[in-house]
Amino acid sequence: MDNFKFHAYTEILFGKGQIQQLPAVLSKYGKNVLLAYGSGSIKKNGIYDSIQSLLSDFNVIDFADIEPNPHLATVERGRDLCLAHNVDVILAVGGGSVIDCSKVVAAATFYDGNAWDLVENSSKITKALPIVTVLTMAGTGSEMNKGAVITNTETQVKRGTGAWTTIPQTSIVDPTYLYTLPAKQTAAGSADIFSHVLESYFKRTPDAYVQDRMAEAILLTVIKYAPIAMVYPEDYSARANLAWASSLALNGILGSGKNGAWSVHPIEHELSAYYDLTHGIGLAILTPPWMRHILNEDTVDKFCEYGVNVWKLPSDMPRFDLANAAIDATETFFESLKIPMTLHEVGIDASKFEVMAKKAVELGGLAYAYVPMNEKDVVEILEACK
């Protein structure tokens, strides 16, 4: 096991009705609250009104229209609001995009230069406004970690950043808030959880046993509950298990003690930087071809472990048959969530494969992935996704 620092200090208030605690939570920080949210679905489902009503004693500044794959320009807009209104705390109501954007806004408020500096170099983040979140989509895990992914639309660069100070102080996770999620978002969020787990599971560290068993626990949870949430969007058990699995998948428990770069996220970030693709959909498309690409004599045993422990395949199958069956099961699972499983279906052609591959290798450090990948590898994976 590699050395690590684990510090997922977010207070999680989980369950139906936890929103009632919001005034007490926010009052620790002050009266000026930046209310960050997305396209307005929280106005349709009533969450916006609940919050406004609960916060009648606060000075609430609206920071609306945060887009999926949030843009640098939106971060700058949020920072300007914080400075203009002397904001004490950011209340991020949404999924990963809203929370990620809020993290960089929180840091940019204390930074004199261009906010993009903080995305390119996370060590420039020294201080951040406190962040409180109300989760409305399960998947990214952003409610319990320091990570934030921002897109610079001028340069078409999508990058991750984050510092220990950008971890949310409190996250309110009410599974009933996920009832109105469209099936496509439920599927994409579930694929995102699945992929976060796989990014940690397929690492070079050989003896992170407890992490790998915990990883399998979360995969089993997604496999059980994502299909239920697709068909019964108001199934509390399904929404609750997916929501908590989402936080646990990326709060450091699975990744701590396992160094090395991620494999699939860096490639997907290029897809959504260039095509504004839903992140989880891109991950689902890329995962089976990536698995097939890296399956070899060195990795086959790990795939067998995955097949037996997660997909309950018989351990006495020939090794490569077992590994391939596990990969096929992964693909079939994503298909069962009605995710389009080719780039063609989501309107992406081969014209930018080379430039995306180059940037994925460069920005994502794919040379340090579980199986190191160069541009040629990434192009081959993208070709297999056509």
Add this chain to the structure above:
Amino acid sequence: MDNFKFHAYTEILFGKGQIQQLPAVLSKYGKNVLLAYGSGSIKKNGIYDSIQSLLSDFNVIDFADIEPNPHLATVERGRDLCLAHNVDVILAVGGGSVIDCSKVVAAATFYDGNAWDLVENSSKITKALPIVTVLTMAGTGSEMNKGAVITNTETQVKRGTGAWTTIPQTSIVDPTYLYTLPAKQTAAGSADIFSHVLESYFKRTPDAYVQDRMAEAILLTVIKYAPIAMVYPEDYSARANLAWASSLALNGILGSGKNGAWSVHPIEHELSAYYDLTHGIGLAILTPPWMRHILNEDTVDKFCEYGVNVWKLPSDMPRFDLANAAIDATETFFESLKIPMTLHEVGIDASKFEVMAKKAVELGGLAYAYVPMNEKDVVEILEACK
């Protein structure tokens, strides 16, 4: 899934050599450090000297001789040291006893009345000195939670307490510090981890699926690595996996979302209150008889789940056969760790069964356990342990 608050905010610095960070960690709080430790094993294995050398710029006040199952009188001694020396931070170097004791010392320093009040009524804990720990034994999980168990030797009452403020701020977990643990302590610590998991696993909440799969992950880790650590005490992988499993078993991940009282710990607390038995040994002795006592038509499916997922028993066995085989496997596992598996072997006779049963039911809330238990139930379980 039941509503919950999760807030395991401890910063974990995990791995070989992390002790070097101690001066930076402590300097956040001040110069006056209460160094809490036990019987002196840290003087033999060099940890004490390392710490003294690292803390040459601090004012270190020794708080030695904290006994296993720490006493109220020891808490009072620690509190008096904190007050006399204007202590800024408590550095607890040891296992659960040292850390538990330090938690109540930390709270008692800000409390005007008798320290026992804080044990009897945790809501009286309003403020606590910051606590930093250096772990030297894996098992209790005290390094990452708020719980503390203290014994009042005058009344022979052993009780748990704790508040959000008594969670350690930082815990340094260096698996090489566990190399010198005697085999008996390795076994007892492993049984303690195992029991913590079972206390959460066997709860009435039906749909805490992700928690139960995570619980199994930790059981599998103990089953794999405890026997290795017994035979090869300097196996880094074994010590690292057991240490991290120990923290994860009781930092709230497994128990959050699953309300209800614990079953075995309340009974064991009586054994060690009256006989000063090593906690993990008592848990191992009690667990199989408790399981057999509560196995019935309502619980058999949970035992089958346990048997299939943890002990890899065939799922097509008749249900009660499968459940009993899982219980037998549990017993055999503890035996394989050379744990004496009867009360007779640890010098405990039946003379106090009734009084211990009465107190276990009363103080431990056994009426709210997975299968509710009364005094008669507890006596029957104790009889089966003879």
